[in-house]
Amino acid sequence: MNDITKDLAYFAKYFQNDAEYSAQKEQYGRAIPSRDFILELLQNQPNIGFEEVASIFKLRKNWELDALENRLNAMIRQGTLYLDSKEKLQFINPDKTYIGTVSGHAEGYGFLDVKGEPSLFIPPHEMKNVLHGDTAEAAITGVDNRGRRIVSVIKVIEHGLTEMIGRFYRHEGVSSVIPENRKVTQEFLIDEANTLKAKNLDIVRIKITDYPSENTIAKAEVTEVFGEEMTVDIEIMQAILEHNIPHQFSKETEKEIQEIPDTVLAKELTTRKDYRDLPLVTIDGITARDFDDAVYCEKLENGHHKLYVAISDVAHYVLRNSAIDQDAYLRSTSVYFPNHVVPMLHQKLSNGICSLNPDVDRLIMMAELTIDQSGDLTHYEFFEGVMRSKARLTYELVQEIVDGDGALRETYDTLVPHLDNLYALYKILRRARNERGTIDFDTVETLVLYDEDGEIDKIVPDARFDSHKIIEECMITANIAAAKFIEESKLSVLYRVHPHPDSAKLKSLREFLKEFKLGLSGGDEPSPMDYANTLEAAKELPAFNMIQTVMLRSLSQAIYQPENDGHFGLALTHYAHFTAPIRRYPDLITHRAIKLVLQNGDKEQFYPEKHMVQMGEHTSMAERRADDATRDVMDWLKAKYLERFIGDEFDGKITSITSFGMFVELENIFIEGLVHISQLQGDYFIYDDARHRLIGERTRQQYRLSDPVRVKVVESNPETKHIDFELISPVVEGGNDKKSAGERAVPKRSRGKGNNDSDKKSRHKKSGRIQRDDAAGKKSKKRRKKAKR
Structure with missing residues (x-):
């Protein structure tokens, strides 16, 4: 515990200061620190995990560790603590507020994206009073069963969206517009004087006049009527408005430009x-x-x-x-x-x-x-x-x-x-x-x-x-x-910086490469040459495309910043866009x-x-x-294009594996669609995140990145941008070798719906609970099983 400061010696002697501990010790002969004392610790020493808490309080016996684990999980459930993305315990201050950007979801809930913080969960009833893109202030009110901090919106500081594309509806004399932006779930009422004579089911452009709140309903006025059919030009405008891309030059700019x-x-x-x-x-x-x-x-x-x-x-x-x-x-x-x-x-x-x-x-x-x-x-x-x-x-x-x-x-x-x-x-x-x-x-x-x-x-x-x-x-x-x-x-300028891969991605990549008897040199900071050498060693392997894909996804995203930290991908110490x-x-x-x-x-x-x-x-x-907006338009165009092929069969290859299925890119068409896990018949398929595969629990049938498959196009919906395939034949080659190294470690079957959870993480991260890894052998394993129930 070298990083724990000296003043924490106070907490190591908790039995002299914690009245509840003393009372429990006297009555029952055994005790652990009280909730109030644990909170006092975390207020003074944030960013510590379970093992550090146990070490500070000198808890070593199995019953002590069990009791501490249960107490911390109870405090998480009650909303006084939470586990952050690095699995460190954090104290929830009910008086603290957070300012961030609202990110809506089609299912009605949302998140508050705060710089330097894990996203905060906004429940559906709170989302009714804010819009996707708003800048809002919120306070934490608790933690859900997935460990997400729940917030209540205090006020909207700035509205992000002013215009939208939507579908016009007229029912029993009432006019309204439902936005095409699926992240906005509110319906906007339109006064008859502001409809521009739009007809039922017309696609229209609206300008928001009244934002939703506890005291007002969302209202807008129609500024343009397009007709019933969605076109690429309307979809482009939809992407521009949805992503809040500035697209009109100011009057001042128009005036200045005349002087050039x-x-x-x-x-x-x-x-x-x-x-x-x-x-x-x-x-x-x-x-x-x-x-x-x-x-x-x-x-x-x-x-x-x-x-x-x-x-x-x-x-x-x-x-x-x-x-x-x-x-x-x-x-x-x-x-x-x-x-x-x-x-x-x-x-x-x-x-x-x-x-x-x-x-x-x-x-x-x-x-x-x-x-x-x-x-x-x-x-x-x-x-x-x-x-x-x-x-x-x-x-x-x-x-x-x-x-x-x-x-x-x-x-x-x-x-x-x-x-x-x-x-x-x-x-x-x-x-x-x-x-x-x-x-x-x-x-x-x-x-x-x-x-x-x-x-x-x-x-x-x-x-x-x-x-x-x-x-x-x-x-x-x-x-x-x-x-x-x-x-x-x-x-001071902006360098174009491509950071080194982070440690978590490197660890996952190395675990994956072991399956193919490959390694990645360089320790915690591999060089671009280390990556290049691994790619060269993999070139002759049948799984090269899969290996290359996983290595590519392990890299970080390039950014602009005033610190010159070099460009990893180009193996350069100096790089600035000129x-x-x-x-x-x-x-x-x-x-x-x-x-x-x-x-x-x-x-x-x-x-x-x-x-x-x-x-x-x-x-x-x-x-x-810009990337997100152009991708949205491209997804619409691809779904529109593939509508003509519904019912047709194609050869393809698997380009991505998730807990809810696999994405397949069609050969010679270069469009991706989803084979949902429910389409995989004959077995219960388990998502193996480390090896990027789905594997049958009974048959050991597996689907991996780059494996060839044959699929049928069953749905292509431009409105939702969803493309769904049905698996016609399993992996044609290379994916079912039961002697492969990947067969040596099959993950345990998840409980409940398992594969159908599109946000599946490891179980302790999903639940937001403490599940420690200690050296207590079979007893600790038994405790962990008990904690999951």
């Missing part, structure tokens, strides 16, 4: 380095509309390569704290939907003066980078400049040129040497990437092709050429240089920092670190928000 010129002015060039004669080109996808990067490469006499990466000088036009800047920060990222974009910047900037279109002058930030034959960045400089793109090239075109297409090489003869140099540099950088241990997962990316109505025509594998990787390596190198340049300046200021706000911050240094500006006037922490949290949130 359509062309580069002569007075803007006086202090800039002129790159207009350099054969810089843009290389993008065929559907790209805005071009914010251009490249050129030459080979030096010493064998090194000099790479020029030109990035649109957005910071020149978007002045800090301007209305344009404030709108850009609120959005923080462009959001890309099918045939629709919610841009971070006004189109006059993103598609106009900031887009590096061919044959026009454009202001840029230039990174001049020198790379040696080993792929090391040996020198870098940044300049404010002006350029004139010599061509707008596509990935497909560049690939054909570097592959040696004679006709194309003749057509683009002035650019061919530069493109060949780029290709040679790419090979050097790629080799260096492999040598430093960058984690490269061999996954299939897909491309969605749309019909004239904006709905899915088909989904195909996305061809990824070396030309894609050329630009990727150029941008990574520029981002490395930007991070190093800024670190030298001592300015190359996409048109569509990412952190890149704009990076540009401002570099420009401040180049102009010898006052560093004290730059963003303070406290402000930068907040900006990192906001921009990271906006990135997740």
